[in-house]
Amino acid sequence: MGTVRILRVYDEPEAGEYRVLVDRLWPRGIKKEAIDLWLKEVGPSNKVRNAFGHEEEHFPKFVRDYRAELADNSAVDQLRGILKKHAKVALVYGAKDHHQNQAAVLLDFLNDVPTDLP
Numbered sequence: 001m002g003t004v005r006i007l008r009v010y011d012e013p014e015a016g017e018y019r020v021l022v023d024r025l026w027p028r029g030i031k032k033e034a035i036d037l038w039l040k041e042v043g044p045s046n047k048v049r050n051a052f053g054h055e056e057e058h059f060p061k062f063v064r065d066y067r068a069e070l071a072d073n074s075a076v077d078q079l080r081g082i083l084k085k086h087a088k089v090a091l092v093y094g095a096k097d098h099h100q101n102q103a104a105v106l107l108d109f110l111n112d113v114p115t116d117l118p
Contacts, residue, residue, distance in 0.1 A: 002087035004110065006103040009034070009092045018086040020079065022103050024049065027094035035092065037082065041075035044102050059100045066102060070109045080110070 009027045013019055021027075021035045024043040043049070044066045052062035070076055083089055093103035 002083065002089065004083055004089045004091065004107065006098075006101075006107050007090040007092050008096075008098065009094050013090050014088060017088040017090045018082070019090045019092050020082060021092045022079075022106055023092075023094050025094070030094075039075055039079060039082075042070075042073060042079050042106065045069060049102070054095060054097060054100070056100060063105050066105050067109055070106065076109075083110070 007013060007017075007019070009021065009023075009030055019034070019036045021038045021040070022042050024040045024046065026038070044052075044062070048062060048065045048069060051065070052058045091103045091107060093101050095101035095103075098104075
């Protein structure tokens with residue numbers, strides 16, 4: 001696996017970086033040419049996403065629920081294949097919070113980082 005990072009969809013990628021949108025919803029104002037692949041199936045389900053609502057107090061439950069979904073999600077295997085194929089990958093997301101979003105949880109999951117949330 002090459003380098004992989006998370007990047008807000010409105011930020012500029014590095015040169016040669018393959019951008020994978022990991023949101024289930026297309027972000028406003030973004031042209032399709034700005035994204036190399038939209039892998040919406042790897043994003044959290046509507047139920048889990050809506051329960052989180054980007055509210056800080058709901059983040060620990062969101063992490064648990066989303067990681068449980070990822071454990072049984074075949075799109076994760078597809079994403080791992082993409083990571084092997086490309087030297088530099090950005091997991092792109094539309095949320096305003098740079099730390100509490102699905103891309104951060106997904107990156108930790110891919111790196112097998114255990115959660116220390118209660």
